[in-house]
Amino acid sequence: MIGERVVQKVSSTKGFAKVAPHVIPALDRAVHRLTRGRVLxxxxxxxxxxxxxxxxxxGLPRRTPLACMPEEHGRTWILVGSNFGRPGHPAWTANLLAHADASVSWKGEDIPVTARLLTGExxxxxxxxxxxxxxxxxxYQARVEREIRLFRIVRRS
Structure with a gap:
């Protein structure tokens, strides 16, 4: 799809990495709030x-809109701490390392989850x-010296 390739190319630029972290999450939070959790x-x-x-x-709740890779039909998700290819790890990754229990809003549903940092194989x-x-x-990985963190987020029972 041409549109997707264009978006991928643009999102790989350093300019995008400077602007996107300030604009995209703010827009996502506003639209998510206005649509009562149904739209990002x-x-x-x-x-x-x-x-x-x-x-x-x-120790305060922190809400972060994130791209994700759903697994098992939305029962687990992979989160990629790319930070748009910027040098430091995104703050949400430190939050999950300190407090693995969290929640996600997925398609309008609030779901309690537990996060696990993926390592090795x-x-x-x-x-x-x-x-x-x-x-x-x-x-993004080629642009930074740190290893991008990956988390698997799993629904809690």
Whole structure:
């Protein structure tokens, strides 16, 4: 699809990495609130959810709109801490490392979840899937020295 390739190319640029982290989440939060959790603008291109995690330092709830890779028909999700290819890990990843229990808003449903950082062979396999899912992740990884964090988010019973 031409539109998707254009979006992938644009999202791989350094200019996008400077602007997008300030604009996209703000728009997503506003639209999500206005539609009572049914719509995320960024999810028109990639599946998305709103992660609510406890702040690693503040202890306060932090809501972050994120692209995700749904697994098992929306029972688990992969979250990629790419930070648009910027140097530091995104804050939400530190929050999940400090407090694995969180919640996600997925298609209008609030779901309690537990997060697990992927490592080793499991991370390598999921990373390959992530690159097939959204090729710009390769550009983001090449731009930074840190290893991009991957999390599997699983519904709690």
């Amino acid at each position: 603008l960024s999810a028109q291109m990639l599946p998305g959810l709103i992660l609510t995690a406890t702040g690693a330092r503040s 499991e991370r390598a396999a999921v990373w390959k899937t992530a690159l097939a899912f959204w090729p710009p992740y390769a550009t």
